Amino acid sequence: MIQTLTPGALPPNPRILVVGATGYLGAKILRQLEAEPAFALRAMSRRGAPAGSVGAVDWVQGDLMDPASLAAALGGVDVVVSSANGYMKETIAADFEGNRNLIEAATRAGVKRFVFLSIVACDNAPSVPHFHAKKVAEDLIKASGIPYVFVRAPAFLDQADDYVAKGVKAGRFYAVGDKSTKWSYVLTDDLAACLAKAATHPDVAILNQTIDVGWCDGAKSQSELADLIVAATGRPLSIWVVPWFVIRALVRPIRFISDLGYDLLQMFMFFRTGRFIADTARQERFFGPAPSSGEAIARWVRRNGLGG
Numbered sequence: 457m458i459q460t461l462t463p464g465a466l467p468p469n470p471r472i473l474v475v476g477a478t479g480y481l482g483a484k485i486l487r488q489l490e491a492e493p494a495f496a497l498r499a500m501s502r503r504g505a506p507a508g509s510v511g512a513v514d515w516v517q518g519d520l521m522d523p524a525s526l527a528a529a530l531g532g533v534d535v536v537v538s539s540a541n542g543y544m545k546e547t548i549a550a551d552f553e554g555n556r557n558l559i560e561a562a563t564r565a566g567v568k569r570f571v572f573l574s575i576v577a578c579d580n581a582p583s584v585p586h587f588h589a590k591k592v593a594e595d596l597i598k599a600s601g602i603p604y605v606f607v608r609a610p611a612f613l614d615q616a617d618d619y620v621a622k623g624v625k626a627g628r629f630y631a632v633g634d635k636s637t638k639w640s641y642v643l644t645d646d647l648a649a650c651l652a653k654a655a656t657h658p659d660v661a662i663l664n665q666t667i668d669v670g671w672c673d674g675a676k677s678q679s680e681l682a683d684l685i686v687a688a689t690g691r692p693l694s695i696w697v698v699p700w701f702v703i704r705a706l707v708r709p710i711r712f713i714s715d716l717g718y719d720l721l722q723m724f725m726f727f728r729t730g731r732f733i734a735d736t737a738r739q740e741r742f743f744g745p746a747p748s749s750g751e752a753i754a755r756w757v758r759r760n761g762l763g764g
């Protein structure tokens with residue numbers, strides 16, 4: 457008897473390819489998926505398996521800029537989860553051309569679900585290059601016909617090089633623009649858990665959804681964020697603000713020096729509009745209760761040893 461699957465439904469032991477699996481966030485997505493032995497996991501990096509990697513993950517060498525390598529990496533794959541990006545450390549070409557190559561290769565490979573890490577409100581920020589790259593990739597995935605889940609992240613509270621934690625250790629909180637404009641945040645552990653759930657969610661109602669991720673008590677101003685950190689650490693903080701006029705004045709000159717610098721300053725100018733706000737209704741529907749700011753910050757404080 458020939459069995460047919462509902463479009464986007466997954467076979468019992470789906471093969472999942474994580475693209476960007478060596479990254480700060482990407483490695484966390486892979487770890488979340490590794491916790492479930494029923495999945496056949498494949499992970500892609502331009503360098504192949506990282507030194508010392510053990511376990512059941514099948515590492516493949518692949519480059520977003522090399523379509524032939526993507527065809528090989530995607531063979532037999534049911535689900536793609538991608539958090540890869542080039543704009544932060546190398547070139548934004550990976551975010552435009554590289555994502556286009558990946559989407560075309562996934563279409564040819566007959567992938568059943570594409571989970572794409574996008575950014576909150578990216579469709580409202582054409583002036584921010586890496587936000588616009590996410591919007592362009594979302595449109596290409598929609599046009600490809602592959603069932604998708606777009607998980608849209610707000611600002612990460614934690615980073616590989618955690619400058620907020622470093623500042624707190626020095627008794628300082630560095631704020632951008634002003635103390636009162638609100639925007640949304642997430643911890644990367646929580647975001648990775650949402651992406652892993654999106655990859656394997658059994659309810660096909662999740663397909664073709666765009667899901668913002670954030671905190672259940674909403675966006676925070678930087679003064680509110682500093683107050684929450686003070687409450688969780690018991691350490692006093694002085695807030696140092698780089699005002700908007702300085703950021704605005706730097707946008708043009710920095711363009712001649714640094715693509716990344718220009719991108720980040722344009723991003724902060726977008727934050728100023730007050731539209732970088734996650735709506736967590738779909739997150740709660742598909743992934744369960746969103747953490748509160750207080751609970752997430754308490755975890756971040758513990759992990760960074762910032763408690764008093």
Ligand SMILES: NC(=O)c1ccc[n+]([C@@H]2O[C@H](COP(=O)([O-])OP(=O)(O)OC[C@H]3O[C@@H](n4cnc5c(N)ncnc54)[C@H](OP(=O)(O)O)[C@@H]3O)[C@@H](O)[C@H]2O)c1
Nearest residue numbers: 476477478479480481482501502519520539540541609612
């Ligand atoms: N930071 C924030 O506040 C924030 C907020 C919202 C969304 N985001 C998004 O979050 C994601 C950050 O992920 P992350 O922390 O894991 O990034 P990361 O640490 O910068 O790692 C980048 C990953 O992309 C892969 N990559 C880069 N160029 C590639 C290419 N040409 N071919 C194949 N792979 C390539 C790298 O793989 P190899 O080097 O091993 O090949 C690596 O795994 C990005 O998509 C970013 O846009 C960030």
